[in-house]
Amino acid sequence: MFAHASFKRKADMPFLQERKEMIKRLELTDLCLFTDARYARHPSMADLNTPFQDYPMSFEHFPSGSLISVPPRLNANTDTQYGLD
C-alpha cells in the first residue's frame, strides 16, 4: 500500500502541477468540492451573514454545510485581526 501510494504520488505530480498552474493563471481561491451553496463553493470567502439567506427554523439546509467547518478567519473579528480594535 505504501509502495503504491509513493509510486502514485510521483506519477500524479504532473497533474498536481497542472492544477497549481490553473490556480495561478485564473487566480482561483478554492477547490470545487461542493456546488450547492456559495459558502461551500468558496469557503475561503464565506460571510457570517449567509445563514440569514435561509428561512426560519432552517439552521442549515445544504448538506455540504454540515461537512465543512467555519473558516478560522471568521472566528476572529477582522478589525481586531488587523490591529484596528
Add this chain to the structure above:
Amino acid sequence: MDWIEKQRNIIDFTMSSLVRRKGKNVALIVVYTLVVFVLASVMFFTHAIKREASLILRDAPEMMVQRLVAGRHELIPVSYINTLKQIKGVQTVRGRLWGYYYDPTNRANYTLVVNEDLHSSSGNVTVGKGVLRNLIGKERGTIPIKAYDGSYLFLKIKGTLSSESELVSSDLILISEEDFRRLFGISEEYVTDLTLGVRNAKELTTIATKIVQLLPDTRPILRDEIIRTYDAVFDWRGGMIIVILFGAVMAFIIFAWDKAAGLSAEEKREIGILKGIGWETSDVLMMKFWEGVAVSLTSFLLGVLLAYVHIFFTSSTLFEPALKGWSVLYPNFRLIPFVNAYQVGTLFFLTVVPYTVATIIPSWRAATIDPDSVMRA
C-alpha cells in the same frame, strides 16, 4: 528456539480453535473490518484533501480585497486600484471578474470567471468537465445564458478544461470580459474583487491593516487564511465527520466491552480443559493474546486496504452521496494518495491494541480459577 517452537504450537492451536468457532469469528471480523474501514476512509479522505489543498493553494493570490456593502460582498470600484497601489510594499493590483450563474434547465450552479486569454474571442467560452457532463443540449456546442435584461447569449463552447483539473475547475466557465459585463450589466468602473501582489510576504499583515484604514468598506483575505480554511475543512470536531467517528467509536466500544465483559461458557470450558491437561496460566494468556492479534490484525489490514481502494481507486464512491448533497454538478476527481505511517500507526493503536488487551482480561480471570470448577460450570 524452544520459545519460538512453543509459540508456533500455541498459534497452531489458536488457529484451529478459531476455525472451530468459524461462524462467530467470521461475523466478528466482518464487523471489526467495517469499523476500521469507515475510520480509515474518513482519515485517508480528509488528509488527502487537506494535503492537496495546502499544496495547490500556495499559488492562489497573495491577498484579495473585497468590498462589503450592508454586510454583503459587493462589486468594487476600479478606482480603488490606484488607492491600493499607493500603499508602500504593494507590487501589483489586479481586478478580478467572476460570478455565479444558476442554470434552470439542469438546476446546476456554474462559476463564471473572466479569462484574459479569451479577450479577443468574445462569444466563446471554455468550460469545466462537470459543466459539459450536465449540460442539456451539449451536442449543439453552445451554452445559453440568460442576461440581466432577459435576453439570451448563446456562447460557443470553444474548449474544455482537462479532467485532471476537475478538483478546481469542474464548474468553471471561462468567459471573455466583454461577454461577462454584457451578461450581468456590470459597467467598466467595477470589478468583482481585487488581487494584490506584495514585494515582501512578511509585510502582508501590515499592508492588510493599511488597506482597512484607507478603505474601511473593504475586507482583505490573505493567502495564508485561505490555506488555513482548508486545513480546518472536514475538521474531525465538526458536522457529519463527528457523527461518523462517534458511530464508529461507539460500535468499537460495544464490541470491546462485549469481549472484556466475559467469555462464553464454551470458551471457559476450553480454558478449564487446557489447564486440566497441564497448560499454565501464561500459556492460556498467550493463546488468547494470539487469538486477539489474529482477529484484530486481520480486520485492521482488511479494513485499511479496503479503505485505500475505496478512497484512491473508486473516488470515494460511498462518500459521494454525502459530499454531493444538493449539488447537481459534482467533480469526478481522483485524490493523490497522501498516506503516511503516522496515520496508519494512529489507527492501529486506536483499534488493534485496545481490542487485544480487552480479550486478555477475561481470559486471565478464567485462567486463574480452578480448572475443575470451570469445567463443572
